[in-house]
């Protein structure tokens with residue numbers, strides 16, 4: 001593989017620690033978490049104590065003051081052990097940055113330190129039963145009433161939704177103002193009128209809690225408005241490229257893991273008196289997967305450099321998300337094929353990785369929406 005140039009010695013040390021953490025604290029529990037449909041809360045506290053949550057948040061808010069590559073390393077090591085159950089990336093690198101970038105001092109000091117320890121788990125709720133791709137079509141409303149906003153509506157498919165202690169909620173503050181009528185709120189799940197629905201049963205990512213959320217006249221203090229009223233859509237458009245790049249990071253890392261398992265399997269599995277990897281069609285399939293993996297990695301690493309320099313644009317991030325997730329599903333599907341019948345057995349990590357991969361083309365904006373964003377730049 002083309003040597004990666006992103007990481008310093010400090011990053012490498014962090015990677016060793018993250019690898020040990022994932023091997024000791026995630027991999028052995030994965031099956032149990034999948035069966036129960038959520039991770040034990042304890043692992044959040046352990047990750048917090050180890051400094052793995054909100055690592056890129058400033059130290060004054062409980063973070064490690066690291067760069068975003070700290071989280072990238074954690075995402076890659078999580079993919080390496082084939083554990084999709086931990087919603088750390090969303091918590092640390094999607095929810096926390098909204099609070100850091102747009103939140104008042106009150107919001108930052110109230111929520112970020114507890115998110116960094118794992119005492120509070122974060123989620124972000126954009127999607128509704130009737131609106132996903134078309135974010136401007138959300139119906140959840142927030143009506144100003146003195147020092148509060150009254151929140152009504154519902155959300156669905158919310159990652160970390162069942163565990164969540166705080167949720168960034170996308171709501172309409174002015175139904176007649178189009179994109180300028182959307183605002184973001186930091187909603188404490190302990191607020192009266194907030195309820196969580198069932199954990200949704202999914203085709204993959206079975207250990208990660210994904211829930212519906214309901215708001216019935218929730219009185220949200222006005223100080224929990226994130227940034228300015230009516231600016232929510234702009235904030236979302238600013239933050240979404242990084243969210244999409246994170247999906248690309250995990251896509252490439254998942255293929256790297258899947259390829260390693262498949263190479264190993266193709267050396268061990270015998271058919272017609274030889275290892276299946278000795279058949280040229282098998283060896284070539286592995287070579288093609290490797291080629292796409294390497295090319296995807298270089299593109300994603302370059303996007304990471306741009307992101308760190310504050311120069312990652314929406315179309316470039318969308319390209320990374322679209323191409324790598326299509327490549328991920330295509331590659332892992334081939335890896336399943338190379339495992340034969342065992343590739344369809346849940347006990348095999350390749351099977352789980354393949355099932356987990358499917359949704360990567362859907363969430364974070366579907367790949368059709370990514371094409372919209374790319375085509376607009378042409």
Ligand SMILES: Cc1cc2nc3c(=O)[nH]c(=O)nc-3n(C[C@H](O)[C@H](O)[C@H](O)COP(=O)(O)OP(=O)(O)OC[C@H]3O[C@@H](n4cnc5c(N)ncnc54)[C@H](O)[C@@H]3O)c2cc1C
Nearest residue numbers: 124125126127131132133157158159362363364365366368
């Ligand atoms: C496991 C999981 C976790 C998720 N986590 C979260 C979360 O934490 N927070 C959150 O807010 N959401 C979350 N989502 C929701 C996810 O982001 C949405 O499902 C996704 O954006 C698609 O929206 P939708 O389901 O409403 O599909 P729709 O928007 O109804 O789309 C249906 C189909 O129509 C296509 N389509 C729509 N518009 C266009 C267009 N203009 N041009 C071409 N094709 C189009 C879509 O590409 C898709 O193929 C999650 C979803 C899943 C499955």
